[in-house]
Amino acid sequence: MDSLAMHISNGIINGPVAAVFAALALAVLTVCVLRGRRDLDDRLAPMAGLVAAFIFAVQMLNFPIFTAGVSGHLMGGALAAMLVGPWVGALCVAVVLVVQALVFGDGGVAMLGLNITNIALIGTAAAYLLIAALLRVLPRTPTGLAVTAFVSALLSVVVAAMGFVGQYWLGGTVDLGGNLGGLAATMAGTHLLIGIGEGLITATTVVTVAKVRPDLVYALRGLRTAPARPVPAVGGVR
Template identity: 60%
Template sequence: MVSATQMPLAMHMSDGLVNAPTAVGFGLVAVVGLAIAVHRARADLDDRTAPMAGLVTAFVFAVQMINFPILPGASGHLLGGALVAILVGPWVGSLCIAIVLVVQAFLFADGGLTALGTNIVNMALVGVLAGHLVATALRPLARRGRAGLVTTAFAAALVNTVVAALAFVVEYAIGGAGGASLGTVAVLMLGLHVLIGIGEGVITAATVGAVAGVRPDLVYLLRGAAAPLEVRGSAS
């Protein structure tokens, strides 16, 4: 059993943090969610999205290996939910994050194997969906120019991070086996991930802004805009 002092401050859930029925249950949720994503992603994959999906997956994998300090004894890293939703769409984006999590779990022991389902639900499904919903709601702002786009990316990333942390807390509430109280987990995860979300927002905004500055046509969120090149032009 994991003691209260060993509670993780990062998003990746470790083995033994939730009981077996909860791990299995969310594993099934992850399988169903990814199956839906595979089916829906077919409509989004084209000659622009497919190469971008590979690049985004590699970028998220690389950046997740870098932790930035938040508080003494606590650090955070990019989750990437809003980033992938904005650049390649929610369905392809969910698959990108899931691939990153699977590779991390099997090759780098980052997140437990028995907790892989919960981590996929948190970051690849719930986190990406939250980022997508915020970005979609702010799409009119994003299409006004570069400032609107980076503001949208920042807001979507901040919300994505906090909502993914909330999903972590809900899973712990259902079947927590870590030894810490639900209140302790909630305070640690939500409080710290508000701060982590700010860092996530800055990285996401900078990355989306850089891509849009060169190839706005590759940004999924901007598809269908009447004048997509305004994003690049407004940066000058």
């Protein structure tokens, strides 16, 4: 197997576990399609395309972790969640993963359900939960938005990496260094460093968009603070 292959390569996780996660990913993506249709409008549709293209580009930055075909890379779940919301965001990341697997051979096709679950679903969901929590306590200023983007990106990357650890525990087929604790520590440590880079990219991108077009940032218009505690928004939008 190619040690530089992005995501999880074929053969890392056994067939039955891969099949279960493929079914899970398909079911959750179906829900995302149904819920995402409610959010799509003239602003969100073109933004979704731009987000998917940007995520595709940043995911090409790849960092090998094990020689057996597991690697780390930027994920984009937090960026997608902030700009287009959790439902459309998860779909954007999933589309990128499908194109990478089918067209470019990045990540095993048989492992696609595992990769979608970790990166598109767990990563985006974790990011959006953090975004929703942080934007209820932080001011919606450039600084508050940057902190929200950075923290949500950093932590969501680590959480998504732990998804692989759970999948490996359920059906790992190759030796990735012995005990599960060592695997978890390696994945967490590597993705913590990757998360710092992703956090900086996410914060810079989101704040730049918010300064020019705050109406295009889903997190600013899709989440509301309590009426008793109004705070200024980026670009003057409340």
